[in-house]
Amino acid sequence: MNSIPVIIDCDPGVDDAVALFLAFASPELDIRAITTVGGNVPADKTARNGRLLRQLAGLKDRPPVHAGAAEPLERRLDIADHFHGAEGLGSLEPFEPDAPLADGSSAEAIVHHVMTSEPGTITLAVTGPMTNVALALRQAPAVAGRLKRIVAMGGSRSEGGNITASAEYNIWADPEAAHEVLSSGVEVVMLGLDVTHQVRTPDAVIETIRTIGTPAAEACAAMLDYGQYTARKWGEGQEGPMHDPCVIAYILRPDLFELRSCTIQVETVSDLTRGHTQVEFRVPADTAQHRWGVRADRDGVFDLIVQALRRAT
Numbered sequence: 081m082n083s084i085p086v087i088i089d090c091d092p093g094v095d096d097a098v099a100l101f102l103a104f105a106s107p108e109l110d111i112r113a114i115t116t117v118g119g120n121v122p123a124d125k126t127a128r129n130g131r132l133l134r135q136l137a138g139l140k141d142r143p144p145v146h147a148g149a150a151e152p153l154e155r156r157l158d159i160a161d162h163f164h165g166a167e168g169l170g171s172l173e174p175f176e177p178d179a180p181l182a183d184g185s186s187a188e189a190i191v192h193h194v195m196t197s198e199p200g201t202i203t204l205a206v207t208g209p210m211t212n213v214a215l216a217l218r219q220a221p222a223v224a225g226r227l228k229r230i231v232a233m234g235g236s237r238s239e240g241g242n243i244t245a246s247a248e249y250n251i252w253a254d255p256e257a258a259h260e261v262l263s264s265g266v267e268v269v270m271l272g273l274d275v276t277h278q279v280r281t282p283d284a285v286i287e288t289i290r291t292i293g294t295p296a297a298e299a300c301a302a303m304l305d306y307g308q309y310t311a312r313k314w315g316e317g318q319e320g321p322m323h324d325p326c327v328i329a330y331i332l333r334p335d336l337f338e339l340r341s342c343t344i345q346v347e348t349v350s351d352l353t354r355g356h357t358q359v360e361f362r363v364p365a366d367t368a369q370h371r372w373g374v375r376a377d378r379d380g381v382f383d384l385i386v387q388a389l390r391r392a393t
Contacts, residue, residue: 083110084331085201087193089148089186090324091119091208092129094164094303094310099207099324100130101300102385104137105392108332111143112193112202115186119208119253120160121168123150126208129168131177137296137392141179148186149211152254160249163310170306172299187215191223199226203331206232207324209250214257217264224264233327234258235272235344235357237372244354248273251346252355259346268370270344271326272357275337275373279326280319281307285382289389297389322381326373329381336384338375341368 086109090096103109114134116126127147134145151157167174184192190212194202204227206213213230216223234250235258241247251258262268281304290301307320330337343363347356359372 084108084203085110085112085197086203086205086331087113087115087190088205089115089117089190089208089212090130091117091121091126092133093120093126093168093208093324094170094306095322095324096120096207097129097133097169097303098300098322098385099328100133101137101296102325102328102388104134104139105296105388106328106332113182113189114143114145115148115189115212116145117148117186117208117212118150118157118159119250120164122157122159123147125168127181128174128177131179131181132174133299135177135179136299144182144189146182146184146186146189149215152209152211153214153256155254158253160243165306170303172302186212187219190216191220194223194226195220200228203228204230205327205331206230206234207327209254210234210257210261211254214260217260224266227266229267229269230261231269231271231327231330233271233276233324235270235359237272237274237357237359239273239277242273246353247355248357251357255346255348255355258355259348262344262346262370265369268344269330269339269373270370271330271337271373275376276323276326277321278376279322279378279381280317281322281382282319283308285386288386292389292393294389294393296392300389325385326376326381329384333380333384336377336380337373339371340374341365342370342372343368344370344372
């Protein structure tokens with residue numbers, strides 16, 4: 081089976097961590113780079129967390145981890161440590177990873193890998209604010225025509241927001257970046273809260289993952305436990321949604337999701353509705369460059385995570 085070349089742009093982050101553990105344990109993916117960005121926690125912590133999670137997965141210095149933008153394009157960074165913990169890893173005790181950061185910024189790494197690969201081969205998985213992606217497109221506009229697609233976690237239509245009444249955090253954190261990316265002509269698959277709120281973690285799945293017994297599985301279980309804790313703390317129910325793993329799950333198993341063709345625009349002017357995603361389905365399907373997730377197979381996503389972690393033992 082041919083591997084899928086991917087770059088994972090992320091801000092780890094509890095659910096980013098689960099997404100990375102799934103990616104690291106999936107031989108179907110050829111991970112060219114991990115690029116981190118300030119988001120859930122500041123940029124120095126997301127860069128550390130990317131390397132720390134790679135080490136827990138039993139990997140050394142590959143794939144390379146690059147540090148990215150510390151601030152949004154035009155705004156100050158508002159972190160989400162109230163959901164992810166002060167270090168971004170819930171209750172997991174952080175440590176300084178053995179391997180250093182790779183040379184070059186996240187945006188530079190994205191440009192390098194896309195421009196030196198065959199056109200239409202690299203998928204960019206985005207699980208944080210889109211700042212790095214926008215900077216890469218500014219640096220090399222030709223990236224837009226050479227990517228296969230972007231698969232991103234972000235936005236909300238029917239579910240309302242998780243940071244304001246109408247906005248999802250990743251888009252709200254840097255709406256100008258999201259606007260630039262969605263206006264670039266790249267095919268974008270957007271998995272927003274409409275889908276990720278369908279992928280809520282059963283307690284039984286956490287116990288199944290914990291019994292696998294590897295450092296990666298134990299850390300993954302700890303992330304899922306923390307997701308349950310924050311969901312209950314903030315009155316979101318007994319089962320925490322796993323937003324970012326949906327991106328990796330879609331790349332591995334698109335059949336687990338239902339999408340609709342659309343056009344997505346982002347509010348960048350109004351403070352009241354900052355980061356709101358306007359998702360318009362009344363567009364010709366054959367010319368639409370955006371697709372919006374409307375349904376997910378929760379059990380299929382968690383089965384994928386469990387089986388990947390078991391295979392990695």
